[in-house]
Amino acid sequence: MIKVETGLADFDIGSETQDVARHGGGAIASFVGLVRDDGNLQSLELEHYPAMTQKALYGIAEIAKADWALHAVTIIHRVGKLAVGENIVLVVTGSDHRKAAIEACSFIMDRLKTVAPFWKKEVRLDGTDQWVEERQSDIDASKQWDE
Amino acid sequence: MSRSINIVYFSWVRERLGVDEEQFVLGDEVRTIADILNLLADRGAAHADILSDVSKLRFALDQDYGTPASVIGSAKELAIFPPVTGG
Numbered sequence: 001m002i003k004v005e006t007g008l009a010d011f012d013i014g015s016e017t018q019d020v021a022r023h024g025g026g027a028i029a030s031f032v033g034l035v036r037d038d039g040n041l042q043s044l045e046l047e048h049y050p051a052m053t054q055k056a057l058y059g060i061a062e063i064a065k066a067d068w069a070l071h072a073v074t075i076i077h078r079v080g081k082l083a084v085g086e087n088i089v090l091v092v093t094g095s096d097h098r099k100a101a102i103e104a105c106s107f108i109m110d111r112l113k114t115v116a117p118f119w120k121k122e123v124r125l126d127g128t129d130q131w132v133e134e135r136q137s138d139i140d141a142s143k144q145w146d147e
Numbered sequence: 148m149s150r151s152i153n154i155v156y157f158s159w160v161r162e163r164l165g166v167d168e169e170q171f172v173l174g175d176e177v178r179t180i181a182d183i184l185n186l187l188a189d190r191g192a193a194h195a196d197i198l199s200d201v202s203k204l205r206f207a208l209d210q211d212y213g214t215p216a217s218v219i220g221s222a223k224e225l226a227i228f229p230p231v232t233g234g
Contacts, residue, residue, distance in 0.1 A: 033234055046233070049157055049226055052210035077233060089234055109234060117207070117226075118233025119158035131159045134230035 001072040002065060004057040006048060008080040011090050016074050020094040023072035029101035031109055033089040035082050040125045046079045046088070049117035053077070056116045060108055068104035070095050075108060077118060107145050114142040152183070152219065157228035160204065164193050173219065180206050181215035183225060205230055 001023050005011075013032060020028055035044050061073040072094040082088060091108045095101040120132040150173045161167050177183060188195045198204075206213045207226040219225075 047158055048233070049155070049207075049210075049228065051224070052207055052226065055210050113234035114231065115212075116233050117157065117228065117231050119229065120232045121158075131229065132232040134232055138234075 002058060002061045003072075003074040003076075004054055004061060005076045006050070006053050006057070006079055008078060010078070010087055011076045013090060016076065016090060016092050020072040020074055020092045023094055025071040025094045025096045025101075027096065027098045027101040028092060028094045029098075029105040030090065030092040031105050032087060033109075035084050035086050035088060037084045041084055042123045042125045043081055043083045044088070045081050045121040045123060045129075047119045047121070048077075048079050052117045057112065060111045060115065063111075064093065064104040064108050067107075068093070068095060068100040070100070070104055073104070073108070075112070077112070077116070079118070110138070110141045110145060113138045152222060153224045154183075154187070155224060155226045157226065160197055160228055163197055171225075178218060179215065180208070180213055180217050180219065180225065183219070184215060203229060 013030065017028055017030060057075050057077065061075055064070060065073050070093050074090065074092040076090040078088055091105050093101045093104040095104065121129055122132060123129045152171050152173055153168055154171050155168045156164055156166065171183060184198050184201065188198045201215055205228055206217070208217055208219065208222040209224055
C-alpha cells in the first residue's frame, strides 16, 4: 500500500500508524516534522506545485517500498499557513524488520527534502518574511543513498 | 499551426515575476528549455534578471525534473522554481 496526501488538513499519527500496521509485517517506523520555534518565528507558509507533488512523493515511496521490502508507506505533507508547533510532514513505513522500516523512513525524508516541490516561507513576529534557502546538509544527506 | 507551452512559476520566482503562469508560443527555433529561457528573458527586466542565473533555478517538464539542455518535445507544461525546501 502506498498512500500520499497533501493539503491543509492536519493528520492523526495514531490512525495513520494503525493503517500501515493493517498491511502486515512486524515493524513500523515513523517520522513527524514540526514547525520549529527558533525564537522569532510566527508561522511558515508552505507552497507546492500540486501537479508535481503527488508524482514526486509517489515516486519516492515506490523506490522505498521496493528497496526495503515495505508492506506499506504513508507520506502526508501539509501546505498553507502553519503556526509554530504544528505538524508539517508525516512518514510511516511498515516492514518485517526494524532496520528496514527505520532506514526506509529516513530515505524517504532525505529524498523528500531535495526532490518534492514544496517551498517554505518564514513569517517573523515582526511581520517580515523570507523564503527558506536550500541547505547543503540536506543535499549531502540525500546523496548518501546513491552511494 | 504553432504549438504553445504553459509556463508555471513558484515561490520567489513567481513573486518576483508577478505572475504564476503564462503561455509561450513555441517557434520552430525552440528545441530546449534553454531556448525558451533565452526568449523569455526578452519579456522584461524581472524575467531577464531572474533567468540570468540558472544555477539558482530548477526546471520540470510535464512534472519531471529537467535541465536547460532538456528537449521540450511534446511537453505541455514547463515549471520554473527555486530549489525545493519542504519537509
